[in-house]
Amino acid sequence: MTDVTHSAARTQSRTGQIVLRWLLYVILCLFAVYYLMPLFVMVTTSLKSLEEIRTGSLVALPREITFDAWKTAWSGACTGIQCDGVRPFFWNSVLIAVPGVLISTLLGALNGYVVAQWRFRGANIIFALMLFGCFIPFQVVLLPMARVLGLMGIAGTIPGLIFVHVVYGLGFTTLFFRNYYVTIPAELTKAAKVDGAGFLRIFWSIFLPLSLPIIVVTVIWQFTQIWNDFLFGVSFSQAGTQPITVALNNIVNSTTGVKEYNVDMAAAIIAALPTLLVYVVAGKYFIRGLTAGSVKG
Amino acid sequence: MSKWLEEHLPKVVLAPSFIAILIFVYGFIAWTGWVSLTRSRLLPKYEIEGFIQYDKLFASPRWDVAMNNLFLFGFLFIGISMLLGLVLAILLDQNIRTEGAIRTIYLYPMALSMIVTGTAWKWILNPGLGIEATVRGWGFESFTFDWLVNPDYAIYTIVLAAIWQSSGFVMALFLAGLRSVDTEIIRAAQVDGIPTWRIYTAIIIPSMAPIFLSAFIVLAHLAIKAFDLVIALTGGGPGFATDLPATYMYAMAFSRGDIGQAAASAMIMMAVVFTIVVPYLYSELRAKND
Amino acid sequence: MKATVLTASTLALIAGAALAEPKAEVLHWWTSGGEAKSVAVLQQEFADKGGVWTDMPVAGGGGDAAMTALRARVLSGNAPTAVQLKGPAIQEWYEEGVLADISDVAEAQGWADVLPASIAGHMKCEGTWCAAPVNVHRVDWIWANAEVLAANDIEMPTTWEEFNAAAEKLQAAGIIPLAHGGQAWQDATVFEAVALGILGADGFKKAFVDLDEATLTSPEMVQVFDQMRTLRGYVDPNFPGRDWNLATAMVMNGEAAFQIMGDWAKGEFLAAGKTPGEDFLCASVPGDGFLYNVDSFAMFDVSGDDAKAGQELLAELIVGPSFQKVFNLNKGSIPVRTDVSLEEFDMCAKLSSEDMTASADNGSLLPSYAHGMALRGAQSGAITDVVTQHFNSDMSSEDAVQALAAAVANSL
Numbered sequence: 001m002t003d004v005t006h007s008a009a010r011t012q013s014r015t016g017q018i019v020l021r022w023l024l025y026v027i028l029c030l031f032a033v034y035y036l037m038p039l040f041v042m043v044t045t046s047l048k049s050l051e052e053i054r055t056g057s058l059v060a061l062p063r064e065i066t067f068d069a070w071k072t073a074w075s076g077a078c079t080g081i082q083c084d085g086v087r088p089f090f091w092n093s094v095l096i097a098v099p100g101v102l103i104s105t106l107l108g109a110l111n112g113y114v115v116a117q118w119r120f121r122g123a124n125i126i127f128a129l130m131l132f133g134c135f136i137p138f139q140v141v142l143l144p145m146a147r148v149l150g151l152m153g154i155a156g157t158i159p160g161l162i163f164v165h166v167v168y169g170l171g172f173t174t175l176f177f178r179n180y181y182v183t184i185p186a187e188l189t190k191a192a193k194v195d196g197a198g199f200l201r202i203f204w205s206i207f208l209p210l211s212l213p214i215i216v217v218t219v220i221w222q223f224t225q226i227w228n229d230f231l232f233g234v235s236f237s238q239a240g241t242q243p244i245t246v247a248l249n250n251i252v253n254s255t256t257g258v259k260e261y262n263v264d265m266a267a268a269i270i271a272a273l274p275t276l277l278v279y280v281v282a283g284k285y286f287i288r289g290l291t292a293g294s295v296k297g
Numbered sequence: 298m299s300k301w302l303e304e305h306l307p308k309v310v311l312a313p314s315f316i317a318i319l320i321f322v323y324g325f326i327a328w329t330g331w332v333s334l335t336r337s338r339l340l341p342k343y344e345i346e347g348f349i350q351y352d353k354l355f356a357s358p359r360w361d362v363a364m365n366n367l368f369l370f371g372f373l374f375i376g377i378s379m380l381l382g383l384v385l386a387i388l389l390d391q392n393i394r395t396e397g398a399i400r401t402i403y404l405y406p407m408a409l410s411m412i413v414t415g416t417a418w419k420w421i422l423n424p425g426l427g428i429e430a431t432v433r434g435w436g437f438e439s440f441t442f443d444w445l446v447n448p449d450y451a452i453y454t455i456v457l458a459a460i461w462q463s464s465g466f467v468m469a470l471f472l473a474g475l476r477s478v479d480t481e482i483i484r485a486a487q488v489d490g491i492p493t494w495r496i497y498t499a500i501i502i503p504s505m506a507p508i509f510l511s512a513f514i515v516l517a518h519l520a521i522k523a524f525d526l527v528i529a530l531t532g533g534g535p536g537f538a539t540d541l542p543a544t545y546m547y548a549m550a551f552s553r554g555d556i557g558q559a560a561a562s563a564m565i566m567m568a569v570v571f572t573i574v575v576p577y578l579y580s581e582l583r584a585k586n587d
Numbered sequence: 588m589k590a591t592v593l594t595a596s597t598l599a600l601i602a603g604a605a606l607a608e609p610k611a612e613v614l615h616w617w618t619s620g621g622e623a624k625s626v627a628v629l630q631q632e633f634a635d636k637g638g639v640w641t642d643m644p645v646a647g648g649g650g651d652a653a654m655t656a657l658r659a660r661v662l663s664g665n666a667p668t669a670v671q672l673k674g675p676a677i678q679e680w681y682e683e684g685v686l687a688d689i690s691d692v693a694e695a696q697g698w699a700d701v702l703p704a705s706i707a708g709h710m711k712c713e714g715t716w717c718a719a720p721v722n723v724h725r726v727d728w729i730w731a732n733a734e735v736l737a738a739n740d741i742e743m744p745t746t747w748e749e750f751n752a753a754a755e756k757l758q759a760a761g762i763i764p765l766a767h768g769g770q771a772w773q774d775a776t777v778f779e780a781v782a783l784g785i786l787g788a789d790g791f792k793k794a795f796v797d798l799d800e801a802t803l804t805s806p807e808m809v810q811v812f813d814q815m816r817t818l819r820g821y822v823d824p825n826f827p828g829r830d831w832n833l834a835t836a837m838v839m840n841g842e843a844a845f846q847i848m849g850d851w852a853k854g855e856f857l858a859a860g861k862t863p864g865e866d867f868l869c870a871s872v873p874g875d876g877f878l879y880n881v882d883s884f885a886m887f888d889v890s891g892d893d894a895k896a897g898q899e900l901l902a903e904l905i906v907g908p909s910f911q912k913v914f915n916l917n918k919g920s921i922p923v924r925t926d927v928s929l930e931e932f933d934m935c936a937k938l939s940s941e942d943m944t945a946s947a948d949n950g951s952l953l954p955s956y957a958h959g960m961a962l963r964g965a966q967s968g969a970i971t972d973v974v975t976q977h978f979n980s981d982m983s984s985e986d987a988v989q990a991l992a993a994a995v996a997n998s999l
Contacts, residue, residue, distance in 0.1 A: 024388060031385060032402045035465065038417040039405070045417075078623040080615070080644025081630050110310050118307035126315055128578045133322040135518055135570045139547050140563045142655070143341060143556070143662055144325045150663030167321045170314050179511075199306040228410035230525065234652055235659035238667070239612055239643040246645065249412055250618040253647035261416070268413040275408035283401045290473030338965070339679050340662065356997055358990070359972050425825035446769070446827040448979050535769050535827035536979035537972060551655040553964035554679060555998075 046070060046265035053261050069262035073270055077263050079250040086267050089247035093274075095158050096233075096243055097226045100165040105218050107166065108173020109211065113203050115174065116181035117189050127178060134171035141168075142235050149236060156238035164236055165226045172225075173218050180214040181207065213289030216282055224275050244271045326567060333560035341556055350561035360562065363540040366452050367569070370541065371520040373456045374463075378516055379509065381460065382467025387497065389468070390475045400472070403465035411462070415529020418458050419445075422530075448538040451531055455539055459526055463519055467512045474508040475501065514577060521570055542566045609638035611897035613884075614660075615671040616653045618646040625917040632904050638897055643667055661685055666887040668894050669901050672718065674709060674960040677885050681712035687886040687895075690716045692902045701906075701924045703947045706881055709960070717885060719905040722920035724880040725939045726849045726955040727780045730835070730856070731868040735762060735844045743870045747784055747814055750845075750873060754821045757844050765818060766834040766843035769827035771975040773834075775957035775967075777818065777847045778974045782811045784874025788951035791876065795956040798966065798999075803992045812977055812984035819978055827979070838867065847872060849880060849958070853935055854919040869935040876951035877942050880958040881923060969998035 045053060046069050048062040075085040082088075115127045145164060146155065154160035184207070192202045233243040248271045252264045279286075302309070334345045354360050385403060389396055406414070421427040422445040432440040444450040444457075478501050486496050524543040531539045533548075542562060550559030611633065617626050623644075630640045645653040653671065660666050666685060680686055693699070693716035699707060702720065710718045731743060739760055744750035754764035767773060783791050786807050793802040802808065823843070826834075835855040837843040846852060856867050863869060871877070884905055886898040904910050911922040916931060921940045929937050946952040954960035956967050973994050977987040 024391060024393075028385075028388060028393065028399055032399060035402050035406060035461065037421060038414045038461070041417040041420060042414070078618065080618050080642045081623055081627040081640075082642055083623070107314055111314050114307040114311045120308065126311065129323070130315065130318050131578060132571075132574060133318045134514075135521060135574055136322050136326070137522055137524075137543055137546070137563065137566060139524070139543060139550065139559075140329055140567075141321065141325045142659055143550075144328045145321070146659035146662040148321075150665060155663035155665040156660070167317050170318060174314070198303055199310075224408055228412075230410065230412055231655075234645055234656050236663075237656075238660070238665065239641040242643075245410065245412060249652065250644050250646040252412065252416065253652075264416060268416070272409045272413045276405060279405050279408040280401055283404055284397065286404070287400070287469055287473050287476070290470060338963075340658065340683050353997055358976075419828060423825060423828070425823075443824065446825055448827075451827070531828055532770055534771060534975065534979065536976045537771070538979065547655075548968070551658065552651040553968040554654075554676070555965040555968075558965075 042265045042269055046073075046262050046269060048262055050260055050262055069260070069266040070270070072260075072263050073251070073267035077251050077260075077267060079247045086244055086247045086251070086270055089242055089244040090270070092158065092237075092241055093227060093244040096161045096165065097223055097274075100162045100169070100226045101219055101222045103162070104166045104169035104173050104222050105215060107170060108218060109177045109208070109215070110203070111170070111174040112177025112179075112181050113207055115178045117184070117186065117207075118199070127174070130171050130174050132171075133168070134175070136168075138168065138231050142231070146235065156236065156241060158241050161232060161236050161241065161243070164232050165222075165229070169222050169225065172221060176214055176218045176221070177211070180211070184210065213285065215289075216285040217289035220278055220282055220286055223278055227275050247271075329560045329563050329567075332557060333564050335557050335560075337556040337560070339554040339556070350557045351565075353558060354561045354565065359537050359540060360542075360545060362537055363542050363545040364565075366540060367520075367542050370452060370456055370459070370523065371517070373453075374459045374520050374523075375513065375516045377456070378460050378464045378467050379512055381464045382512065383471050383502075385464070385468040386471035386475055389472060400469070403468055405465070406462045407466045409462075411458075411525035411529040414458075414462075415525070418454075418530055422454050422457075445531065446535065448535045451535055451539045455523070455527060455530060458530055459519070459523060462526075463516060467516065470508055470512050470515075471505065474505040478504055510577065510580075514574070517573055521566065542569075607892035607896045609633070609636065609897035609900040610641070610891075610893040611638060611668040611901050612641040612643055613669045613671075613901075614643045614645065614653060614657060614667040615884075616644065616646045616650045617671070618644045622918060625914045628913045628917065629901075629904060629910055632907075632910055633901060636900055636904070638900055661887070666889055668889055668897055669884045669886050671882065672885040673881060673883050674954065674958075675963050676959065677709065677718045677883065678712055679963060680885060681717050685888055686712065686717045687888045687898060688715045688717065689719065689886050689898065689902045692716075692899050693719075693906075696903055696906060698906055701926050703923075703925060703943065703952065705947065705952050705954075706879065706923060709881060709954070710883060718883045719886075719902040720923040721882040721884065721905055722911075722915050722918060723923050723939075723943060724849050724851060724882070724920045724958075725871070725942070726776060726878040726880050726958060727783055727872045727874075727876070728848060728850055728852070728935075729780075729870050729872045730838055730846045730848060730852055731870075732838050732841050732844055733864075733866055733868050735841050736868065739844075741844075743868055744873060746873045747781070751817060753844075758821065762841075763823045763837065763843035764821035764845060766837040766846040767818075767822045767826050768829035768831045768834045769822075769979065770829075770831075771971050772957060773831055773848070774975040774978045775971045776849065776955075778811070778815060778978075779878060779955060779957045780847050780872040781814045781818070782808075783876045783878060783953070784872055785811050785814065787874070788876040788946075788953060791953055795961050795970070796954065798962070798995055800992055800995075803995060804988050808988050808991070809984045812987045815974075815978055816984065850919050850921075850935065850939060852919075853933075857919070857933075863933050863935050869938065871938075871942060875946070876953055877946040878953055878955040879943070880955045880960055882920075965998045966995060969994040 044062055047065045047067070049064065049066055052063060073085055075087050076083055077085045079086070115123050149155040149160045154163060188206065189202055192206060228245065230245040230249060233246050234249070237243065237246065248267050251267050331343065332341050333350050334347060335342050336346050336349070389399060393399065424430065424443040424446060429440060429442040444454045482500060483496060486500060522543060523541055524547065527533060527539055527541055527544050533540045533544050546559045546562045546566065549555045549562060615626060617623055630642070633640050645656050650671070657670055672680065698716065706720060706723070710716055710720055736743070739756055741753045741756060744753050757764040767777065779795065782794065786794060790802055790807060793799040794808065831848055831852070832855050834846055835848065835852045838846045839856060839859055839861060853863070853869065856863070861867050884901070886902065906924065908924060908927050911924050911927050915922050921932070921936050921943070925944065929940055943952060956962055956970065959967060961967065970991065973987060973991045976982060
């Protein structure tokens with residue numbers, strides 16, 4: 001008797017389990033729809049002809065798929081009197097983002113290493129001051145920064161843009177590495193010092209090899225920030241050094257002209273591809289890197 | 298010499314970054330403070346005139362709207378993103394078979410800038426083009442979703458898009474946190490027959506306190522800097538119902554040629570940041586020293 | 588010996604100046620198809636005369652982003668050679684001491700004789716010429732779908748009462764009377780068109796050029812806001828945030844009947860293959876006067892003979908008759924010169940040109956406040972804040988008038 005009720009309860013709980021499981025998947029899928037919606041609209045629009053966009057629903061599937069808009073966006077759309085698409089600007093962005101990410105990551109690693117492992121008097125205050133720098137709204141710094149870049153003689157150049165991104169990336173990169181290195185026991189450094197290893201030696205042969213997860217996190221973060229930046233890109237560039245976000249803006253935000261939404265969307269997706277790729281490829285390591293310590297605080 | 302260098306090398310390494318931050322953050326804040334006391338128009342001027350810019354700022358109804366929006370937006374955005382991030386992380390931590398794919402879908406919005414997604418959002422939220430029109434097209438004639446065009450609700454569409462962009466990132470933070478909770482303790486609790494929801498509320502979530510703080514700092518930074526989002530989605534409208542301090546400052550400095558006014562608004566923004574962030578930094582760093 | 592070296596180097600300098608290849612880095616916000624094509628015409632002419640053109644386009648927000656870039660460039664001591672600037676902003680930049688004097692070119696080319704006086708006034712800074720005008724956009728246009736009007740037996744309105752009557756009729760017939768995009772600048776565009784009709788040319792000038800408080804708080808201004816409230820009722824509920832060109836499309840496909848917008852809207856009609864007079868109608872909004880929005884280029888003070896040569900050549904070409912014609916055919920606006928033949932232009936452009944000459948004679952040729960021609964940014968922005976707030980809420984006209992006066996006072 002008791003046995004029967006028991007097994008009935010078990011079956012019941014198992015069906016409950018299955019229902020719950022299904023519910024779980026349904027919820028997760030609903031959220032996936034929410035997250036994918038804008039991308040869906042962008043991709044479908046970029047594959048439609050202008051005629052179809054004018055006449056049909058903006059959020060419907062394309063009746064006829066055409067890649068013309070993509071071709072135009074990449075190498076034919078007008079961003080001013082040049083009609084070379086976003087291609088030249090794409091390479092500018094690469095030239096800005098790659099050194100910018102590398103330098104700010106390296107500096108962040110060194111800073112984090114010092115603040116976490118070589119504590120000296122005032123190190124915490126210095127760290128706090130650097131961290132507060134993360135919060136400064138960038139609109140505030142545009143004008144004085146322009147003046148400083150002019151004085152340094154790098155106004156309007158790619159090195160100038162790299163410099164700006166490195167400076168305003170330092171807060172976050174230092175934060176990431178510091179929070180990661182702080183979890184590594186101080187005894188490790190002490191022991192290495194006893195063995196006669198110096199500051200740089202310890203960094204190079206002990207800390208850096210341990211840092212892969214947090215490097216991934218920092219690189220993803222910085223790359224996203226720099227690649228997607230518009231405000232610095234538009235203010236501190238000149239003809240020939242404008243990054244892709246500025247070109248995209250020129251295509252998308254023209255005020256008194258005919259709008260080619262399919263080209264707009266294709267250009268937007270092209271501009272976003274590198275960051276998307278980084279998230280898709282490195283996403284797994286991203287969670288791992290975060291798990292490994294950066295957020296343990 | 299080399300001994301001195303070896304001894305001071307940590308400071309020497311840190312020095313350039315620190316000096317850069319001193320100049321480019323604190324020096325620039327001081328510069329802004331100075332300019333906020335002047336009548337600078339198109340370009341900065343340096344003759345101090347007193348607090349006129351602050352008087353004007355506080356007399357401006359538009360600034361009131363912007364500040365109220367910042368608190369409303371910040372509160373909802375940070376609160377909902379945290380909650381949603383946590384819930385999604387817990388759901389995703391139940392041995393989901395397609396976890397990798399779903400995680401990437403949730404995370405990708407962080408990779409896109411609002412210049413890229415703004416137009417798409419505008420269409421989706423527009424009653425005549427997007428969700429409302431689509432649902433009505435399915436036969437639900439009375440379905441209404443017109444937040445974007447309603448001055449009283451437009452700010453919530455900004456919240457909606459901001460959550461879309463950042464909640465996946467918060468989920469990643471929490472997921473990482475869940476994965477680093479000591480599994481021994483959880484197993485012990487399960488053996489003791491403690492229900493799952495109790496394990497979460499009593500053991501797992503409290504152990505993730507530092508993650509709440511990290512998430513808070515990332516979200517607060519995004520909330521205060523929120524700018525692209527507003528420009529792309531509503532342009533501050535309808536009217537100026539969705540203005541935020543960052544867009545107010547930008548409008549003053551760059552479209553209106555009123556740099557003194559922009560500097561004053563920037564200083565008030567910095568003060569708000571200061572009151573939010575400093576307690577965090579204080580608690581965070583004090584905890585480390587214990 | 589020393590003397591010869593000196594002479595030789597002086598000679599080389601002079602030769603260098605004479606032979607300097609004209610160079611120009613041009614900051615502008617004309618990036619889309621038709622506009623970009625129009626600028627390309629200028630670049631082509633520039634290149635034909637041996638000039639080297641570096642393009643620096645920054646679109647967005649009707650020039651906001653370009654102005655951001657400009658400030659950063661000027662502060663960093665790296666100003667572009669020529670910049671698309673307009674209205675009082677030209678004089679504001681001049682006061683900062685960063686503009687170059689192009690009087691030599693202007694006088695050699697006789698600009699004073701071919702430009703309407705009020706427009707020439709915008710190009711001058713304390714008596715010297717400091718900017719070159721490109722075109723005249725008329726702002727106070729009303730566009731209509733010809734077929735919709737005919738089907739409902741409606742004439743193009745000549746007073747606001749007629750407009751309101753027509754709108755009621757259209758609304759009853761299930762057609763959106765007024766296509767509008769709820770962005771602050773579009774609200775302001777409609778507002779100034781209404782204000783011109785109700786206040787008249789003198790009142791408009793007093794209110795939006797002189798910022799006369801009595802006019803700003805006058806009963807007529809209350810009427811202006813009343814008419815705005817009435818217009819609000821003729822707009823479909825989904826208007827906020829809509830781009831102006833989507834509003835134009837609504838007129839084109841018969842969803843809506845009218846749109847109040849500058850003559851760039853014509854380009855949108857033409858691009859869709861519509862014919863003025865047949866498919867769509869153009870008329871000035873009710874009331875007498877002409878609100879102009881003149882695009883122009885200001886030359887910044889830069890060093891280098893090649894850059895200076897570039898500025899002079901550019902200024903000469905911009906006002907030159909051939910560019911004036913080709914550019915404006917592309918852009919939908921009309922030439923700023925009064926001596927360019929309008930033969931190839933469409934009927935709307937011809938109407939615009941006739942009206943411009945007529946209103947220049949009777950003193951009703953007025954600068955558009957909504958498009959930054961009449962006031963400095965701080966003041967026009969303050970007015971727009973009130974206009975857009977009134978239009979997008981249930982604020983009363985009396986309150987709006989008070990808010991208007993307060994905002995203007997606060998912005999001075």
